[in-house]
Amino acid sequence: MSSFVLADNNICIWSSSQGVIFLFIFISIDFKYAAVEVELEFKGMFVHVSNQGDQKHDVLYVSTDGYIRLTEKTLDIIPMRHLDSGLFVSDQVHGLKVDVVSELTGYTEWSSQTSPSISIGWDWKLNCFKESRTYEIVGAPFSNLLLQDEFSNDLTVGENLKRISKIINKLDWVDDLKGHISKKYV
Amino acid sequence: MEFIIGSSESISDNVKAEVFSYRYKVFVEQLGWELDTPFDREVDQFDHENTIYVIAKNQQREIIGCARLLPTTMPYLLEEVFPELLNGLAPPKSSDIWELSRFTSLDLKEKGIPENTQFSLDSTVDLLKQTIQCAKRQGAKKIISVSPIGVERLLRKAGFKAHRAGPPKIIDGYPLVACWIEVE
Numbered sequence: 602m603s604s605f606v607l608a609d610n611n612i613c614i615w616s617s618s619q620g621v622i623f624l625f626i627f628i629s630i631d632f633k634y635a636a637v638e639v640e641l642e643f644k645g646m647f648v649h650v651s652n653q654g655d656q657k658h659d660v661l662y663v664s665t666d667g668y669i670r671l672t673e674k675t676l677d678i679i680p681m682r683h684l685d686s687g688l689f690v691s692d693q694v695h696g697l698k699v700d701v702v703s704e705l706t707g708y709t710e711w712s713s714q715t716s717p718s719i720s721i722g723w724d725w726k727l728n729c730f731k732e733s734r735t736y737e738i739v740g741a742p743f744s745n746l747l748l749q750d751e752f753s754n755d756l757t758v759g760e761n762l763k764r765i766s767k768i769i770n771k772l773d774w775v776d777d778l779k780g781h782i783s784k785k786y787v
Numbered sequence: 788m789e790f791i792i793g794s795s796e797s798i799s800d801n802v803k804a805e806v807f808s809y810r811y812k813v814f815v816e817q818l819g820w821e822l823d824t825p826f827d828r829e830v831d832q833f834d835h836e837n838t839i840y841v842i843a844k845n846q847q848r849e850i851i852g853c854a855r856l857l858p859t860t861m862p863y864l865l866e867e868v869f870p871e872l873l874n875g876l877a878p879p880k881s882s883d884i885w886e887l888s889r890f891t892s893l894d895l896k897e898k899g900i901p902e903n904t905q906f907s908l909d910s911t912v913d914l915l916k917q918t919i920q921c922a923k924r925q926g927a928k929k930i931i932s933v934s935p936i937g938v939e940r941l942l943r944k945a946g947f948k949a950h951r952a953g954p955p956k957i958i959d960g961y962p963l964v965a966c967w968i969e970v971e
Binding site: 668 | 875936939948952954957967
């Protein structure tokens with residue numbers, strides 16, 4: 602578990618499970634008035650800190666309604682990693698009975714290694730009768746992320762899920778899924 | 788199908804005993820949850836006089852589903868046992884936020900129920916709707932649930948506005964997640 606905390610206006614602390622690492626960024630000018638943007642890379646993780654606009658939007662935090670609010674620009678620099686995947690052995694959700702297995706269905710979960718953590722999960726299916734077996738996303742994703750536009754307005758629920766779906770399509774998720782499913786079930 | 792809805796005090800001891808026995812069969816025997824519970828009945832410190840139960844029975848008057856509602860103004864499961872599912876947010880304490888837990892809809896006499904299944908009936912959505920309406924009558928504007936990820940699918944299927952509070956936690960190989968549900 603890694604965590605990222607903006608301790609105050611000019612100190613940034615980052616800790617990881619491999620040990621505690623502190624990064625201190627001292628900005629000699631008044632943080633309130635200066636335009637400051639910092640992008641840090643450490644062990645493959647990127648964190649961007651900015652005081653452009655509302656400072657809170659560039660630091661991960663959980664709103665009282667449970668959402669993490671971010672712009673897509675900020676989200677772009679936060680790596681998402683595979684957390685878990687599994688099969689729906691039968692149609693566990695909808696209570697349907699299936700006699701012949703024509704397709705496999707399941708879920709996959711991805712999250713950021715930040716604190717708080719961004720979570721995105723979605724369902725997938727694999728059509729066993731198709732010659733070229735491809736994994737397809739089923740339905741809208743599940744997430745604690747609420748994307749905002751450039752004016753810090755929340756997107757509608759529908760638009761939010763649509764944008765998150767596009768982000769999923771940019772992830773190379775199938776290889777992680779296949780690897781995890783093989784280990785878990787074979 | 789018949790629903791029995793009420794507080795622990797208003798429900799007879801016999802019905803509560805049936806619920807705890809049913810929950811044992813579902814959560815301990817069927818799902819394999821390792822719960823610190825007496826043999827043959829699944830009951831914990833959150834089953835007290837302020838707990839509200841929603842119980843579904845079939846025509847033979849056998850339990851085929853249940854749910855548990857707790858006010859967040861008192862200690863509750865998510866706060867006490869799984870606070871990490873809130874992703875760093877302090878556990879809510881409000882009279883208009885209730886917790887949903889131990890939600891299941893399973894006819895144990897049905898043959899061929901796959902392992903790790905806790906919803907198998909078409910009536911699952913009805914039970915969910917009854918439960919959320921019950922919370923609304925208690926003054927809930929939001930519900931926080933702690934449950935397997937299947938509940939997120941159910942909530943969406945039933946048309947409720949809901950979103951997860953954070954990443955799932957993998958327990959006994961299966962993901963458990965907290966969900967915020969709007970009560971409208």
